[in-house]
Amino acid sequence: MEPTVTVNPWVAVAYLASGVLFILALRGxxxxxxxxxxxxxxxxxxxxxxxxxxxxxxPGSLLNPTQGTxxxxxxxxxxxxxxxxxxxxxxPDWTTIVEILIAIAIGGTIGFITARKIQMTAMPQLVxxxxxxxGLAAVLVAVAAFLNPGxxxxxxxxxxxxxxxxxxxxxxxxxxxxTFSGSVIAFAKLNGxxxxxxxxLPARHVINLGxxxxxxxxxxxxxxxxxxxxxxxxxxxxxxxxxxxxxFLLIIPIGGADMPVVVxxxxxxxxxxxxxxxxxxHNTAMIITGALVGSSGAILSYIMCRAMxxxxxxxxxxxxxxxxxxxGEAKEQRPYKRGSAEDAAFxxxxxxxxxxxxxxxxxxxxxxxxxxxxxxxxxxxGVNVKYAIHPVAGRMPGHMNVLLAEANVPYxxxxxxxxxxxxxxxxxxxxxIGANDVxxxxxxxxxxxxxxxxxxxxxxxxKTIMFIKRSMSGVGYSGVDNDVFYLDQTMMLxxxxxxxxxEINKALAD
Amino acid sequence: MDFISILSIFVLACFVGYYVVWSVTPxxxxxxxSVTNAISSVIVVGALIASAAAGSASSKWxxxxxxxxxxxxxxxxxxxxxxxxxxxxxxxxxxxKTPVESQGAK
Numbered sequence: 001m002e003p004t005v006t007v008n009p010w011v012a013v014a015y016l017a018s019g020v021l022f023i024l025a026l027r028g029x030x031x032x033x034x035x036x037x038x039x040x041x042x043x044x045x046x047x048x049x050x051x052x053x054x055x056x057x058x059p060g061s062l063l064n065p066t067q068g069t070x071x072x073x074x075x076x077x078x079x080x081x082x083x084x085x086x087x088x089x090x091x092p093d094w095t096t097i098v099e100i101l102i103a104i105a106i107g108g109t110i111g112f113i114t115a116r117k118i119q120m121t122a123m124p125q126l127v128x129x130x131x132x133x134x135g136l137a138a139v140l141v142a143v144a145a146f147l148n149p150g151x152x153x154x155x156x157x158x159x160x161x162x163x164x165x166x167x168x169x170x171x172x173x174x175x176x177x178x179t180f181s182g183s184v185i186a187f188a189k190l191n192g193x194x195x196x197x198x199x200x201l202p203a204r205h206v207i208n209l210g211x212x213x214x215x216x217x218x219x220x221x222x223x224x225x226x227x228x229x230x231x232x233x234x235x236x237x238x239x240x241x242x243x244x245x246x247x248f249l250l251i252i253p254i255g256g257a258d259m260p261v262v263v264x265x266x267x268x269x270x271x272x273x274x275x276x277x278x279x280x281x282h283n284t285a286m287i288i289t290g291a292l293v294g295s296s297g298a299i300l301s302y303i304m305c306r307a308m309x310x311x312x313x314x315x316x317x318x319x320x321x322x323x324x325x326x327x328g329e330a331k332e333q334r335p336y337k338r339g340s341a342e343d344a345a346f347x348x349x350x351x352x353x354x355x356x357x358x359x360x361x362x363x364x365x366x367x368x369x370x371x372x373x374x375x376x377x378x379x380x381x382g383v384n385v386k387y388a389i390h391p392v393a394g395r396m397p398g399h400m401n402v403l404l405a406e407a408n409v410p411y412x413x414x415x416x417x418x419x420x421x422x423x424x425x426x427x428x429x430x431x432x433i434g435a436n437d438v439x440x441x442x443x444x445x446x447x448x449x450x451x452x453x454x455x456x457x458x459x460x461x462x463k464t465i466m467f468i469k470r471s472m473s474g475v476g477y478s479g480v481d482n483d484v485f486y487l488d489q490t491m492m493l494x495x496x497x498x499x500x501x502x503e504i505n506k507a508l509a510d
Numbered sequence: 511m512d513f514i515s516i517l518s519i520f521v522l523a524c525f526v527g528y529y530v531v532w533s534v535t536p537x538x539x540x541x542x543x544s545v546t547n548a549i550s551s552v553i554v555v556g557a558l559i560a561s562a563a564a565g566s567a568s569s570k571w572x573x574x575x576x577x578x579x580x581x582x583x584x585x586x587x588x589x590x591x592x593x594x595x596x597x598x599x600x601x602x603x604x605x606x607k608t609p610v611e612s613q614g615a616k
Contacts (some may be wrong), residue, residue: 015555018552026542032595035595039592046552057563099561104578104581106578112586127543130544136579285552286556293546293550294527396540416537
């Protein structure tokens, strides 16, 4: 049933090599020391994949296939494919090559400049934007394969696209489209073009499940239909249109602070889209990569959900934090202690152990650099400074780590939740900057709290708690009041995070 | 390749992915996302095939646009990952601003 695509073994080996290099690229990330080599492996893998594709597919170039059936009739003579076909005359189609190079140059320049200029605090948006491009590229490749199936070697003997290929390309296009529109919404929410608040449509679960079911049914009908050539079958286009819609609908009800899960999930989808297209093209590099990226995103989503003690389904169903916007007002003001930068500086200087807990507010205020300066000054005073990072701090996995790295905080001073949580009882100052829900003891004690069960930092065990917050009016993302504000040992530092830390630094220097 | 061979590669690669990703240190989760972003642009292979093929002008154009989009991701993804990882590198030597070495670091 498959067409006779006799793949040159060296081509298959090249794609396999690039797949293996991608595995090594991820493996390198097991420690910062090996990570840069890993990234280079990834680049080499991509180069191999691109060059291999070009030499096997540009008409007239080295390993010359004709329209998809690799090596079946070599242009201008040469041996057949089992013997590593070289074209008799090396006469590549320069127009095609130039067109492709122009496309690469345009995209590459935009990508490279963006990557150089982007602020580290804007990483979540950038990653969301990149996901959307992978998704759209997957859709376009699927469309191109649908329009010119011969070139992709997926035509059956009856002149129709092979049934199995129809399923693969339709799923690839659908996942790509969901990735695209979902990432666009995630980008808009992260970038502030759109409110981070959940948008709740009535009967959204019914609409969403109905649309998903429709996509699957139409894919089945597309696979089963007698004619599946371009212009003969509109089911493929309907599947794509519905998928764009569902991607949009799935993400709008999800609130800003659940974005770490969303961004990871879209990361996973972009991988599955690449894998589906790899099935269509019978390409090992794409399949291996798709599987790697797909599982990577899925694992990150799982880690994020676990760190919030919420199920993946409840995050994806959305709506979290929507109700709390109403309930936050009628509370009576409980007494709290307000401190000044000078008070804070005095206590910090006297401290032996200080643990700094950064959160999204630090990123918003761009306070990471002044914070590191504070850490340096304290270290110069002999204070033991550590940073504690909650898995869901910020807007994407590892967001806080990157910001601290940007500010030159040594990574061996940065600790994960489970590694440092027992140290708060020996800690003189817990310094909370831009975090809130991740230090809320209600997660441990109050069963009715929406964040109950979420693992949190035991800051209440610290001798002194310093809490930088813009004002007392706002509560965390969950909308829950935080008892830490009102503890005896808590000093509220009410100001913009960056300004407050700058003032503390000034006071420390005096 | 028949469907079953491809499926086998896929399933095994999922397992490889599972174990490799769990070994990634949480501090590098953001670079993990950006590098997976870059490598998932291997979809450019499909885009290149479409761009290089004759037979359908519209297919070729869709392919070229996809090449450009994937290139944004490839160059952008690897570059931004390299930029982030370079920040982790600087941490290996003490920051120049600290005259006194802290005794605290584990």
